[in-house]
Amino acid sequence: MVVDDSVVIRGLLGRWVESDPALSLVASHRNGKLAVDDIERSNPDVVVLDIEMPEMDGLTALPLMLRKKRDLVVLMASTLTRRNAEVSLRALSLGAQDYIPKPETSSEVTTSLDFRRELIDKVKALGARHRGTRGPAGGARPMRAETGAGRTAVADALGRPVQPAAPRVGAYGKPAALLTTKPYSAVRPRVLAIGSSTGGPQALQQLMREIGTAIRQVPVVVTQHMPPTFTAILAEHLGKAALRPSKEAENGEILQPGNIYVAPGGRHLVVDKEGGQAIARLTDDAPVNFCKPAVDPLFDSVAKVFGSATLAVVLTGMGHDGAAGVKTISAGGGSIIAQDEATSVVWGMPGAAAQTGLCSDILPLAEIGPKIARILSGGIR
Template identity: 75%
Template sequence: MATATQAAAPPAGTVTDPIRVMVVDDSVVIRGLISRWVDADPALAVVASHRNGKLAVDDIERSNPDVVVLDIEMPEMDGLTALPLMLAKKKNLVVVMASTLTRRNAEISLKALSLGAQDYVPKPESSSSISTSVDFRRELIEKLKSLGPRARRGAGFARRPMRAETAAGQQVGNAAVAARPGAIVRPAFTLRNYSSARPRILAIGSSTGGPQALQQLFRDIGSTINDIPVVVTQHMPPTFTAILAEHLAKAALRPAAEAQDGEVLKPGQIYVAPGGKHLVLEKDAGAAKARLTDDPPVNFCKPAVDPLFDSVAKIYGSATLAIVLTGMGHDGAAGVKTIAAAGGSIIAQDEKTSVVWGMPGAAAQTGQCSEVLPLEEIGPKVIRILGGRR
């Protein structure tokens, strides 16, 4: 059967209802395997399973999924063709692309993100590899559970945080703003003053939603990073990171590439941590060099943000400017504390503009950030800081 609908479409579910998942893949083995994994988690439920994009598009309204796991290469209608048709049928539908680690599929996955997909998950090369891949199963289930609630809340679920205009260590929260006419209430954060030192490096960490956020950020700041190097850790597998670097080069109109082990960092260039390796910096003869390590995953991630932030803080201290963008989990939060302890400055992306407010939320909750800003305000703020203003 092309379709195995397991639940009738209800009205919008309550928050406690299982997240409704549609699985779309031309392999009956993979469809069955993913479906069993999903149904084994009480927070999730498979509502439909299809072998191609056309059948899935036709069934969106009836099955009413919150999240679709969408294969790229399928007969009759592939994933990239089906994606916009699905999104047109259901507002706030979350689509997670699934593809093997080929350059072509990596390109298509990043294209899908620009067309409205929320995330991607790399599939092992063969069905037998998928069935034994603990990492693939863990990553897929985590992403479905993190992204699913967003579909129900809708694009406007989070209130835009109020800009912080406070002294270091001051708590900003409901009580602090309640007396202001027309003030927007936000959760409380403790913020620190920005460092008085001019930044000599920009370090960025991101995950789910990161490729889109990074491209917007670099479009904004590309013309102003003449005098400092930029280092980026985005949670991505091999092949994907090389293509991401190419996209960032186009957005920033600056040289951008995967970091090479031992290369000296140069101002005006963007260095991306390659998939499957940690990027750290070390000082050698007065120069900062990139080092790629094969150390174990940190926070289940490789590359991970914490090792990069820790190494940057050791070399640049108070001249560090770091940004934590959208992403699942809490990677980067420990590194934020290290940077703050060294006197550097950190900006976290706000909840409303984050695809998942895991990493930036964890960074904000450390109380060590200087500001928590919407994505569209981060670039202009970086420009001011690099220009010697706050």
């Protein structure tokens, strides 16, 4: 179902959906009220929901849709304004699975191949998860920003039960039960590096709530696939969750223990060493794994600076960004934790990391925070 007040956008998105043999357009509406009234009749698996619409906007319609169909997958669509970024992140906390940044004009939407690919990739990946089938979780290409509602091992933001995807097969075909792990580093971590994408904002907030008191001795560097404006707001939310200073990283600043640094949208965040201190570097290099910021450059850089004192985490997300960096961190003696399939919105990135056989743990989201806290405090691994 496509819900947008622009007839041009509705028609365009509908044609894109219908042109894919794996998808079918069941309904198209100009406002949230019409969409809510039609949920039970059309029974969509996925709704692409605009934010700003007359009569009933997307944020108002979202909980009403989810009450009518509790397992509905909702993908919010919004332009890159601060208000829309705030609303999109709010929607994730209310049960939306993800969002997609929409070009500001109809003409830009029409000509944006990236937007079309990202939209179709996300609809297919999230829809496949919803239906318990294997979609493009590992193979789909994340084009720009990917984020979404994180899940716990028990329920999502609306209390809806979360079931493991079936069959439980890794992103590149190895059964989850056969995945191998390696021991944790014996060296106490001096940095915590986190990579995430689809489902990341909610997962990150849960994680930060659980480890806020444990990160006083280490800086935390985060790459979440997101565009500009969104990353600044995400940093604010993470700071509130952890009760620690949190901001977008700035080029050349010293990484202070107990602080959270988020890669700004459109720039890669890497860690460098200068005068014996770890500093943040922002680069304008080409996208990596079709993403900017990307996780691999961050992971490669922390492995170079911190070696065996690196602790990294790969959370929910589409694609395989971070898997190459996992190999670099492991080669340097560091440790990696990957989120498990059952609690990931999309088990692409963590699945690819797990498939390397180099992670020290593959854990449900609810267990990652306590594990990190124990490791950072020098406790038993």
